[in-house]
Amino acid sequence: MSHPHAAAGMPTAKPMDFSGSLRRFATTMRPERARVVLLTLCGVVSVALTVTGPKILGDATNVIFEGFVGQLLGRTMPAGTTTQEAVAALRASGDDSQADMVAAMGDVVPGQGVDVDRLAQILGVVVLIYVGAFAFGWLQARLMTVAVQNTVRRLRDDVEAKLHRIPLSHVDKQARGDILSRVTNDIDNVAQSTTQTLAQLVTSLLTVVGVLAMMFWISWVLALVALVTVPLSVVLTMAIAKRSQPQFVEQWAATGRLNAHVEEMFTGHALVKVYGRQQDAARTFARENEAVYDATRRSQFISGTIQPSMGFLANLNYVLVAVIGGLRVASGQLSIGDVQAFIQYSRQFTQPLTQVASMMNLLQSGVASAERVYELLDAPEQDPDPVPARELTDVRGRVEFSGVSFSYDPQEPLIKDLDLVAEPGQTVAIVGPTGAGKTTLVNLLMRFYEIDGGRITLDGVDTRELTRRALRSRIGMVLQDTWLFRGTIEENLRYGVRDGTEVSTETFLEATRATSVDPFVRTLPDGYDTVLDDEGTALSAGEKQLLTIARAFLADPEILVLDEATSSVDTRTEVLVQQAMNALRSGRTAFVIAHRLSTIRDADVIVVMEHGRIVEQGDHDDLLAADGAYARLYASQFVAPVVEESEAVQDVRTAAP
Amino acid sequence: MLVALVRRYLRPYQGAVVLLLLLQLVATLGSLYLPSLNADIVDQGVTLGDTGYIMRTGGWMLAVSLAQVLCAIGAVYLGARAATALGRDLRRDLFDSVQQFSARELDGFGAPSLITRTTNDVQQVMMVVLMTFTVMVMAPIMMVGGVVMALREDPTLSRLLLVVVPILGAAVGLIMWRMVPYFRGMQARIDVINAVLREQITGMRVVRAFVREEREAQRFGAANTRLYDVSLGAGKLMALAFPTVMLIMSLSQVAVLWFGAGEVSAGELQVGSLMAFLSYIMFILMAVMMSTMMVMMVPRAAVAAGRISDVLGTRSTVVEPAEPVALASLAGDQGPRGRVSFASVEYGYPGADEPVLHDLTFTAEPGRTTAIIGSTGAGKTTLLNLVPRLFDVTGGSVSIDGVDVRDLSLHDLGSLTGLVPQKAFLFSGTVADNLRYGKGDATEAEMWAALEVAQARDFVEALPEGLHAPVSQGGTTFSGGQRQRLAIARAVIRRPRIYLFDDSFSALDYATDARLRAALRPRTADASVIVVAQRVATIRDADQILVLDHGRIVGRGTHTELLESNETYAEIVTSQMSLEEAA
Secondary structure, eight states: OOSHHHHTTOSSOOSSOHHHHHHHHHHHTGGGHHHHHHHHHHHHHHHHHHHHHHHHHHHHHHHHHHHHHHHHHHTTSOTTOOHHHHHHHHHHTTOHHHHHHHHHHOOOOTTOOOOHHHHHHHHHHHHHHHHHHHHHHHHHHHHHHHHHHHHHHHHHHHHHHHHTTSOHHHHHHSOHHHHHHIIIIIHHHHHHHHHHHHHHHHHHHHHHHHHHHHHHHHOHHHHHHHHHHHHHHHHHHHHHHHHHHHHHHHHHHHHHHHHHHHHHHHHTHHHHHHTTOHHHHHHHHHHHHHHHHHHHHHHHHHHHTHHHHHHHHHHHHHHHHHHHHHHHHHTTSSOHHHHHHHHHHHHHHHHHHHHHHHHHHHHHHHHHHHHHHHHHHTSOOOOOOOSSOOOOOSOOOOEEEEEEEEOSBTTBOOEEEEEEEEOTTOEEEEEOSTTSSHHHHHHHHTTSSOOSEEEEEETTEEGGGSOHHHHHTTEEEEOSSOOOOSEEHHHHHGGGSOTTOOOOHHHHHHHHHHTTHHHHHHHSTTGGGOEEOTTOTTSOHHHHHHHHHHHHHHHOOSEEEEESTTTTSOHHHHHHHHHHHHHHHTTSEEEEEOSOHHHHTTOSEEEEEETTEEEEEEOHHHHHHHTSHHHHHHHHHHOOOHHHHHHHHHHHHHHOO | OHHHHHHHHHGGGHHHHHHHHHHHHHHHHHHHHHHHHHHHIIIIIITTTOHHHHHHHHHHHHHHHHHHHHHHHHHHHHHHHHHHHHHHHHHHHHHHHHHHOOHHHHHHHOHHHHHHIIIIIHHHHHHHHHHIIIIITHHHHHHHHHHHHHHHHOHHHHTTHHHHHHHHHHHHHHHHHHHHHHHHHHHHHHHHHHHHHHHHHHTHHHHHHTTOHHHHHHHHHHHHHHHHHHHHHHHHHHHHHHHHHHHHHHHHHHHHHHHHHHHHHTTSSOHHHHHHHHHHHHHHHHHHHHHHHHHHHHHHHHHHHHHHHHHHTOOOSSOOOSSOOOGGGGEETTEEOOOEEEEEEEEOOTTOSSOSEEEEEEEEOTTOEEEEEEOTTSSHHHHHHTTTTSSOOSEEEEEETTEEGGGSOHHHHHHHEEEEOSSOOOOSEEHHHHHHHHOTTOOHHHHHHHHHHTTOHHHHHHSTTGGGOEEOGGGTTSOHHHHHHHHHHHHHTTOOSEEEEESTTTTSOHHHHHHHHHHHHHHTTTSEEEEEOSOHHHHTTOSEEEEEETTEEEEEEOHHHHHHHOHHHHHHHHHHSOHHHHO
16 A cells, blocks of 8 residues: 555556556557647637536526516516615615615616517527537537547558568467457457547536636636535546446456357357257356356446436535525525526536546446557567568579577477478478478478578578568468458459469469369359358368469469368369479479378478478488388378387387487 | 347346336436426525525425435346346347257358357347436436426427427437448448458468568558548537537527516516426437437347347257157167168258258168268268258158167267267367366276377377366367367267267378277277268278268278279279279
8 A cells, every 4th residue: 555556546446557558549649639739729619618608698597587576676666766776775675685686686677677689689699609619519529530530540550560560479379369359359449439438528528627617707606516516426436437347347358258158169069069068058158148247237237326326416516506506696696697507507517527437437448458459569570671681583492491490489499400402393292290390391481480590591592681572472382271361262363463463364264274273163153253251161171272272373483382281172183283283383392291192202302300300301212212200101001000000100209309 | 129029038027127117217207306496496595585495495405316316226226137137138048049059050140140149239239228228218208207397387488399309309310310321331341340350360371471461451451441431421420419419409598598588577487487497498308319319229239139039030950859769779788889871861951952962871880980982072071960960861861770860869869979070179178178078077097098099198198287288269279180189089088889080080190090090999899980081091991981972972882892893982092092002
């Protein structure tokens, strides 16, 4: 409790840096500062006009009241009596309090009714003021909308741009679902809460200031009375917010857990069914569902009490103003119109306070999301490309790994001192058990990950001296998991085509025929214009794989990387793909990672990897003759007796370092 | 749809809802009564200088106000309870419905859509109900009460309402009506933005490999601009809405004062009543505004309610038999044997012209391995899924030990089969949790034994937490091969009578594949094994190989038999190994 903030009585136990994130958001809004200044001015004018309205309207009430009193006096006094005479007459009759009141009014003419001309004049002014307040209010809200929407759009663009600069090492370490949630749900939440709160917040705060000023102007006594309720309402709001905030946190946490469970159970639906686990699933669901219910009920109830509580305070205020105001009017210290104006002011005064109070929850949730978005924006970035970068002209495609070492986790070195040469036009097949580091090799070549030691060169140039763009545009890649985007098949196929390169229809069809894409695409009703949805679900796994192969084909790169590209394609289709690949590989350096030995038998160099090391290198015949790890791997495919196999496996294991 | 759904789900909370309406009635009447008391203070206290009256009435006002706030809080409490309970019940029923679905209905909706319906759509409906309870029910009471009170104060002046209310209603309604298309478009465009971002994150390697960052940025930029346009359009209308309402309300006050002045002058109206009248007219206008705003929320919730009702109204095509055949009746000497027979089986997807499977007849004998091979899209997975009734046949029958699978209870059927799906899906939790999916009461010894068979013992042992190592959702912490092996262990630990492997060895390297099959053999000695595979090596030792092409069996026999007699099979084999090696 020695912390200064704690002593100051911070409203809520914040798990987040509320003001820091708010300041950060203000920085994001900086390009809009001209608009913000202008809209604040408009807001000031609009609020000033709005708050003078009731005061002048109060004058109108005074005029009516004077007319009323005048008429009242007219019953007892002759026409033509002046105000002074009327007051004197009232005092004479011993009615002192009424005399004081009439004296305070100033313009009571006994016998004369409401002064219609003056009333019309006042009301005319009021109408003008209100129309002015409307115009400036509208202008302010419009400017605010533009400023907020511009900012949100910029934030979205920033996040998207960031996605292209985050190193994959960072992305792979995190749950993708979490990053996705930040760039979708959290940004949406920021957008929604800022659009809903910011404009209101500005108006509300200005109104509070303006109304307060008017109240003091009319009667400082009543203003002080009204102010009594301010600390009360602040304390009340804080107390409620303090209780509701943990419930909101719990509500969203529980909702997250429920979502995760539902997602898991629905995506794993078939398994849940065949393994007869519906009851377990329903039990877990019921538990999480109940937790969401409990937290939501509490958060909605607690935050829901703000409105009526503030309403009560407003009423309290109202009564106080009426009682004290009534007493002061009776004693002639205040006009009736002023009391009426005051009552309106006190409502105008508590209303924005109530609004700010009820917006707090929205604001807190928005700031929490903004914090998550900023966390993403602050994530490390990949090393910048070298300036000036080396240019590559006329790539021949000689790739050399020399003394390369790398690890994902400094505690566990993965690749140690690896040497590998791929001569131009050669096919290098990489084989080895799961986890041997085959995919890692590709990650390093593509510079998805940066090596820790040694160097990788392309035609003798260290790949780190090239821009990533220059390096990657020379390499065509087909990955294990097939990724297609929402768009037509043709757009997907042309995805890898370098900018400024024209692909004629003949070349296009040649590529799709060579990769066996053409026949199945032709059977689709829309052919190449078929739109693939999110995950390309309209196609079978094998067909998607064929599309990714054709995509690499059309990219026409100097170097190819094929990562288990053919594992889901049926073997008959694969024969066709194989032929196409042979054609594609000719004249190109290719790295192939595949478990299917038929795919790599034709390779110029076969690299056998185990535990991040190359244990053997050579062509098929040489390696068979060497009777080492490759020979055992090969044998295990075709010679299956159990005993021999387990022995062979044993050998492989002991052979590994 | 919305009303029917909400009414049905509020039925259990009828008592609370009635009480809530009562409380809201009292609370609203309370706030309506207050201006009238204030009028009394002005008319009978201030004008007559009666201080005692002012104090008394002030005290009464506070009491009314306190009662009003207590009622309002009570109503909020009941409203929050009833609305969130409705949300909870809706979610529960949706979840239960989906659990009953067969793969056929699930694929019809799509898992992501079902997830959205269970969470977001329910949230939408719940929020509307909550808003209705806390704000909306007040509107009609306020409006009627306001009109009554206004008439009581001054019937003549109340005619102003006939002008002001329609103007406000029309103005707000017009703005909202113009906003609806923006809101509708906005949701669709947010979906597009999110889809693009999802693609960029899942396809990050491809985007970078093809150096497509700029193109992606453009694609995103375009989507962002489209969202910006609608958001701005809606925002500008919204910007107009609030000042407009303020203006109309302020001008109404001016009108009341103008016309009221005449009546005061004529002695027909007291000043205090005029002030009360001003308050009532504000109440009425507020109620009109709230109702109009509310009208805008309803269409979205109605769409959500429709989507929820669709799910609740869908019945699974795979239904539990009314009188299931007891497992004991198909028991042999040592329980059920697990002989699987397909008799003239046909399966077609709903709406498809051609069935996926035609006239399949074969038997998988216990202790034997039946392998199914064929090109992509030949119907292999569908065939496998018919055994545990993920789908039901559209013709013919599948039976186990002579009993049609549709006559067995789903529980018994599940306990007989062990499916390893093509996509090795792991559940979040620990390795042990996943194994317990196969067998709820598995001991650690059983777990290690199953892992050993599945060739997963080594890497699980190497994990610092061993069996209790955490598994993330979908199993992303494990490699593809490791996931498959864990999924196999999950099936093995069940000791099912029928093993169903759907291309379950594809991510394994050949050495592991061979070891796994060798270890599996004694374990499956008297069970029926049906294997779908792409690799010839995986199935060459099978007792029976079925060659599937376009949903038909085009060849059956052993590896050697088929190699000689079946062209399709021979072609497949040739593509994988040269002939002399195969022989």
